[in-house]
Amino acid sequence: MAKKSTRIIAVANEKGGVGKTVTVINLGAAFSLMGKKVLIVDVDPQANATKGLGIEADEDQLNTYDLVIRPDETMAKDAVLKTSWKGLYVIPSHVDLSGAEVELVDEDGRENRLKETLAPIKADYDVILLDTPPSLSLLTVNVFTCAREVIVPCQTHPYAYGALGELFDTIEAVKEAINSDLTVTGVLATLYDQRTRVSQRILDKLKNDEKYSSLLLETVIRANTKIADSADVGKPVVFYRTTSFGAKDYKALAKELSA
Numbered sequence: 001m002a003k004k005s006t007r008i009i010a011v012a013n014e015k016g017g018v019g020k021t022v023t024v025i026n027l028g029a030a031f032s033l034m035g036k037k038v039l040i041v042d043v044d045p046q047a048n049a050t051k052g053l054g055i056e057a058d059e060d061q062l063n064t065y066d067l068v069i070r071p072d073e074t075m076a077k078d079a080v081l082k083t084s085w086k087g088l089y090v091i092p093s094h095v096d097l098s099g100a101e102v103e104l105v106d107e108d109g110r111e112n113r114l115k116e117t118l119a120p121i122k123a124d125y126d127v128i129l130l131d132t133p134p135s136l137s138l139l140t141v142n143v144f145t146c147a148r149e150v151i152v153p154c155q156t157h158p159y160a161y162g163a164l165g166e167l168f169d170t171i172e173a174v175k176e177a178i179n180s181d182l183t184v185t186g187v188l189a190t191l192y193d194q195r196t197r198v199s200q201r202i203l204d205k206l207k208n209d210e211k212y213s214s215l216l217l218e219t220v221i222r223a224n225t226k227i228a229d230s231a232d233v234g235k236p237v238v239f240y241r242t243t244s245f246g247a248k249d250y251k252a253l254a255k256e257l258s259a
């Protein structure tokens with residue numbers, strides 16, 4: 001039976017602290033609950049997605065750094081780890097990845113490394129989610145080269161809103177030069193707190209923005225302390241606090257994106 005094609009989704013925003021990693025972990029978890037086989041690829045040297053999935057990657061474990069620096073010697077399938085949850089897998093990151101940028105600077109095809117190395121295992125999964133560092137670096141360009149879709153978490157905060165322009169310019173540039181298949185699937189409002197005027201104001205702004213309104217996802221991720229608690233203990237909130245707002249919102253997001 002022919003396998004339907006794999007969705008490859010990057011979660012990106014050059015700002016830190018906007019909910020990228022939490023979105024990767026919990027959207028991945030929510031997709032796995034829907035019976036999908038999910039691979040999370042941690043492309044941030046901070047390795048927060050790895051830790052958030054309860055994985056303490058030791059030095060001998062192959063990780064994203066090996067994949068982009070030594071693609072000839074490293075098989076992506078050997079870097080994949082099972083998490084404690086059915087259908088949810090991860091390629092961990094490592095702090096070494098922060099050096100990859102410099103090491104790759106003179107290499108030909110440096111933006112293609114991740115795409116090439118993941119190609120042999122792509123079809124094994126229904127969804128591949130890529131977490132990115134808070135910068136528009138070569139690592140992020142590698143992710144955009146490999147992905148088909150981008151989800152842009154936007155914290156409902158004025159600074160976060162203002163920073164979207166540069167990200168969209170980068171996505172446009174990658175689209176033109178390297179990967180014409182890349183599309184923005186949606187802007188995701190995150191850390192929404194309905195009690196604060198600023199949250200409401202930014203959400204309204206997104207809803208009425210000429211450029212972003214049509215991309216704004218219907219699901220809004222509310223600020224919910226259970227999300228941070230779960231990340232702390234290395235468990236997706238979707239599994240750890242199943243009835244929390246955080247779990248509900250991310251399950252709703254997975255449903256919206258599957259429709």
Ligand SMILES: Nc1ncnc2c1ncn2[C@@H]1O[C@H](COP(=O)(O)OP(=O)(O)O)[C@@H](O)[C@H]1O
Nearest residue numbers: 016017018019020021022191222223224227228
């Ligand atoms: N919806 C949310 N409610 C409460 N805390 C959140 C939420 N989303 C993210 N956080 C917390 O905010 C911080 C930044 O989130 P994170 O996903 O790591 O952002 P990024 O990957 O964009 O840097 C983390 O401590 C995380 O636990």
Ligand SMILES: [Mg+2]
Nearest residue numbers: 020021044048
């Ligand atoms: Mg992060």
